[in-house]
Amino acid sequence: MKLYSLLSPLLTWVKQIKLLAATVIAVITVIFIYAAGHFDFSDDLHGLYLLRCDRGRLFDLKSDLLLGEENRLLAKFELDPILDLFRYEHSHKPNHSHLSYSWNERNGSGYIFNYREDGTQLLTCFSRFRDSQGEIPKGLFLGGGLPYSKHDNAQLTMSATGMAHFDGKQWHHLWCNANETIASSAEEKHDPSTWQFLNSKILFSDSKKLIIRSSHKFPFGTTTLRVDRYAVFRAGENYFILMMKISNIGNDPAYYYYVYGDEPWVGQFGSSGGNIGWARGRLFNFEGSLDPQQYSYAGMYDIGNPVILGEQNKFSGLANFIEWIGDNKPNLVYFSNKEGQFAEEKERVPLYSKDNRVIFLQWGPRPIMPQGRDYIILAIGMAGTDPKNGMPFKPDVGLDQTDFDVIQSDAR
Numbered sequence: 001m002k003l004y005s006l007l008s009p010l011l012t013w014v015k016q017i018k019l020l021a022a023t024v025i026a027v028i029t030v031i032f033i034y035a036a037g038h039f040d041f042s043d044d045l046h047g048l049y050l051l052r053c054d055r056g057r058l059f060d061l062k063s064d065l066l067l068g069e070e071n072r073l074l075a076k077f078e079l080d081p082i083l084d085l086f087r088y089e090h091s092h093k094p095n096h097s098h099l100s101y102s103w104n105e106r107n108g109s110g111y112i113f114n115y116r117e118d119g120t121q122l123l124t125c126f127s128r129f130r131d132s133q134g135e136i137p138k139g140l141f142l143g144g145g146l147p148y149s150k151h152d153n154a155q156l157t158m159s160a161t162g163m164a165h166f167d168g169k170q171w172h173h174l175w176c177n178a179n180e181t182i183a184s185s186a187e188e189k190h191d192p193s194t195w196q197f198l199n200s201k202i203l204f205s206d207s208k209k210l211i212i213r214s215s216h217k218f219p220f221g222t223t224t225l226r227v228d229r230y231a232v233f234r235a236g237e238n239y240f241i242l243m244m245k246i247s248n249i250g251n252d253p254a255y256y257y258y259v260y261g262d263e264p265w266v267g268q269f270g271s272s273g274g275n276i277g278w279a280r281g282r283l284f285n286f287e288g289s290l291d292p293q294q295y296s297y298a299g300m301y302d303i304g305n306p307v308i309l310g311e312q313n314k315f316s317g318l319a320n321f322i323e324w325i326g327d328n329k330p331n332l333v334y335f336s337n338k339e340g341q342f343a344e345e346k347e348r349v350p351l352y353s354k355d356n357r358v359i360f361l362q363w364g365p366r367p368i369m370p371q372g373r374d375y376i377i378l379a380i381g382m383a384g385t386d387p388k389n390g391m392p393f394k395p396d397v398g399l400d401q402t403d404f405d406v407i408q409s410d411a412r
Contacts, residue, residue, distance in 0.1 A: 049064070049069075049148070064147060064148075069130075096115075096117065097114075097115060097116050097117050097208075097235040097236030098115050098207040098208065098235045099112060099113065099114055099115070099207060099208065099209070099210050099233055099234075099235050100112070100113045100115065101113065101205075101210055101233075103200075103202055103212060105199070105200050105201055105202065106200075107138060108126075108127055108138035108139040108140075108197055108199075108200040108214050109126055109127040109128055109138065109144070110125075110126055110127075110128075111123065111124065111125040111126070111128065111144075111146055112124045112210060112233055112240075114233060114235060114236070114237065115235070116235075116236050117236065118168075119168050120165065120166055120167055120168055121165070121166040122163070122164075122165055122166075122238060122381070122382065123146070123160055123163065123164045123165075123166070123171075124142065124162075124163050124233070124240060125142070125143060125144040125145060125146065125161060125162060125163075126139070126140050126141060126142060126143070126144070126231070127139055127140075127141050127143070127144060128143065128144025128145055128146075129143040129144035129145070129161075129177045131177070131191060131192075131193050133191070133193065135191075135193035135194070136193060137191075137192040137193040137195075138193075138197035138200075138214070139192065139195075139197055139200060139214030139215075139216060139229060140200075140212060140213075140214045140229040140230075140231045140242065141177075141178060141180065141192050142162060142163065142175060142177070142178040142380065143161075143162050143176065143177030143178055144161060144162070144177065145158075145160060145161040145162075146160055146161075158173075158269040158270065159171035159172065159173060159268075159269055161173065161176070161269060162174070162175045162176045162177060162178075162264075163175035163320075163380070163381070163382075165318065165382055172266075172267055172268075172316050172318050173264070173265050173266065173267060173268060173269045174264065174266060174318065174320045174381075174382050175262055175264045175320055175380065176262055176263060176264050176265050176269075177262075178260060178261070178262050179259070179260070179261045179262055179263075179339060179360075180192055180258075180259065180260050180261075181258075181259050182218075182220070182225065182227070182246070182256055182257070182258050182259075183256070183257045183258075183259070183364075184220060184221055184254075184255065184256060184257070185257075188221075190218050190220065192216075194218060195216040195217065195218045195227065196216060196217050196218055197214070197215075197216055198215040198216060198217060199214075199215055200212065200213060200214040200215070201213050201410070203230075203406050203407070203410050204406050207235065208234065208235045209232070209233065209234050209235070209403075210231075210232075210233040211230065211231070211232050211233075211403065211406050211407070212230070212231045213228060213229065213230050213231075213407075213410055214228075214229050215227070215228050215229075216228075216229075217249065220250075220254055220256070221252070221254060222250070222252045223248055223249075223250025223251065223252040223253070223254050223370070224248075224249050224250040225246060225247065225248060225249070225250075225254060225256070225368075226246075226247040226249045227244060227245070227246050227247075228244070228245040228247070229242065229243070229244050229245075230242070230243040230244075230245075230407050232399065232403050237381070237395070237397075238381045238382040238383075238384075238395050239321075239379050239380060239381025239382065239395060239397055240379070240380060240381065241325075241377065241378070241379055241397070241399055241403070242377070242378045242379075242380060243375065243376075243377045243378075243399075243407065244258075244375065244376045244377075245373055245374075245375055246258070246368065246373060246374045246375075246376070247368070247371075247372070247373040247374075248368040248369060248370055248371065248372050248373070249371070250370060251370050252370060253367060253368070253369050253370065254367070254368045255364070255365040255366065255367050255368075256364055256365065256366055256368065257362065257363065257364030257365055257366075258362070258363040258364060258366075258376060259360065259361070259362050259363075260322070260360070260361045260378070261339055261358055261359060261360030261361065262358065262359060262360075263339075263355065263356045263357060263358045264300050264320055264359070265355070266300045266301070266302040266316070266318055266319065266320055267302035267315055267316035267318055268302075268316070270355065271354065271355060272351075272353050272354060272355050272356055272357035273311065273315075273354055274302045274303060274304045274305070274311060274313075274315035274316075275300045275301070275302055275305075275351065275357045276300070276301050276303060276304075276305050276335075276351055276357075277298065277299070277300060277301070277335035277351065277359060278298065278299055278300070278301045278319060278383075278391075278392050279295045279297065279298045279299075280295055280296075280297070280394075281391070283301065283391075284335045284345070284351070285305050285306065285307050285350060285351060286307070286343075286345050286347075286348055286349055286350055286351065287334070287335055287336045287337060287342045287343040287344075287345065287347070287349040287350075287351060288334065288335060288342065288343070288344060288345030289332060289333060289334040289335075289342060289344070289345075290333050290334075292324065292329045292330045292331065292332070292333050292361075293329060295333070296323055296324060296325075296329075297321050297322065297323035297324070297379075297394050298321070298322065298333055298335075298359060299319050299320045299321035299322060299359065299383055299392065299394075300319065300320055300335075300357070300359055301318075301319040301383075301392050302315045302316045302317065302318050302319065303315055303317060303319075303390070305350060305351055305352070307350045308350055308351075308352050317385055318382065318385075319382070319383040319384075319385060319392035320380075320381065320382055320383060321379075321380075321381060321382070321383040321392070321394045322359070322361065322378055322379070322380050323378065323379040323380075323394065323397060324361065324376075324377070324378060325377040325378065325379060325397070325398075325399075326375065326377050328363070328366075328374065328375060328376055328377070330361040330362055330363050331362055331363055331364065332360075332361070332362040333359075333360070333361050333362075334359075334360055335351060335357070335358070335359055336351075336357075336358050336360070337349070337351060337352060337353040337356055337357060337358070338353070338356060338358070339356075339358050339360060340360075363376065377399075379397040381395070381397075383395070
C-alpha cells in the first residue's frame with residue numbers, strides 16, 4: 001500500500017501526460033487535415049467524395065462530384081441511395097409527359113428531366129462542370145452531368161451530360177458545356193464563372209412547366225452590368241427557352257459583345273466526327289457563316305461529312321438547334337473548326353476537326369445606357385429529322401403570355 005501510495009501521484013501524472021499528448025496529437029491531426037485538404041459542401045448532399053486535389057493541397061472532400069472530377073476520385077460514400085427513400089420524384093407514366101428536376105437555389109445548379117409520352121427523355125444540366133479556367137459557374141449555364149451516384153458506368157457519365165436525349169435504349173449527346181462570355185473587346189472578356197452570383201429562384205413549378213431565374217452582376221469598364229437569366233421548360237417539348245435581361249446598373253454607357261457557342265459533340269460525347277452545320281433548307285459541310293436576318297436558327301447535324309474521307313459511316317442522325325427570338329438578332333452566326341475564327345464558305349475549308357466542330361453566335365457591339373436594359377431570347381434543344389428528305393427540322397417554339405407574366409412579376 002505504501003508503494004502504491006508513493007506511485008499514485010506518478011501514475012496520475014503519467015495519465016495526464018498521455019491525455020495531453022493524445023489531445024495534442026488529435027489537435028495537430030485536425031489542423032493538418034484542415035490545412036492539407038480543401039472542403040466543399042456548398043452543393044447538394046449526395047455523399048462524401050474524397051478526391052486527389054489539383055489546387056495545391058493533398059485532397060478535396062466534397063458533397064457532390066462534378067463532370068470531369070471522376071478521374072481524381074479516391075474514395076466515396078454515397079448517400080443518395082438512402083436519401084432517395086425520402087425524396088419524391090415523378091415516375092414515368094406511359095402516354096403522360098411531365099418534368100422532374102433537382103435545383104439548388106443557394107448554389108445555382110441542378111438538372112431537369114423532360115419525360116415524353118413515348119418513353120424517351122431529354123436531360124438538361126446547368127452549372128455542374130468546371131470551365132476551361134477550372135472554375136465553376138453558378139446559375140443557368142448549360143453544362144455538366146448528373147450526380148455521380150446516378151451513373152451505372154463511365155459511358156453513361158459521359159453520355160448524359162449537358163443536354164442529352166434518351167431514345168429508350170441509350171443516351172445520345174446533344175449540347176456540351178456552353179461557351180458564353182460578355183466582352184467589351186477581344187481582350188476584356190467576362191466569363192460566367194467570374195460573374196458575381198446574386199441568387200437563383202424557382203419562379204414556377206408543376207409537373208408540366210418549370211421556370212427558373214438566376215441573377216448575376218459584374219464590373220464592366222466604368223460601369224456595372226446585371227444579368228438576369230430565365231429558363232422555361234414545358235413537359236414534352238424538345239427544347240427550353242433561355243431569356244437574358246442585361247441591365248446597366250451603373251452611371252456610364254456600356255457597349256457590350258455577347259457570345260454563345262459550343263462544340264456540341266452531337267451523337268457521342270467527346271467526338272465531333274460526323275457533325276456538320278445546318279439551317280433552314282440547307283447543310284454546311286464547310287466552314288462558313290449565315291445571315292442572321294435571313295435565318296432565325298441553326299444547328300449541328302450528326303450525319304457524316306461527305307467531303308471527309310471515312311465519314312460515310314453510320315452516325316446517330318440526331319441534330320440540335322439554337323434559335324434567336326425577337327428583334328435582338330445576332331450580328332454573326334458561323335460554323336468552324338475553331339472558336340473565334342472561320343473561313344468563308346467559298347474557301348471550301350471542310351468541317352473536319354475530330355473534337356472541335358463548333359457553332360457560334362455573336363452580338364454586338366450593343367449599347368446600353370445607364371439604367372437601361374437589353375434582352376436576348378434563345379430556344380435551345382433537339383431538332384427532328386424528316387424521313388423523306390433526311391433534313392433536320394426545328395420544332396415550333398415560343399413563350400406563352402403566362403410565361404411572360406411570371407417573369408415580369410419576378411422582375412417587379
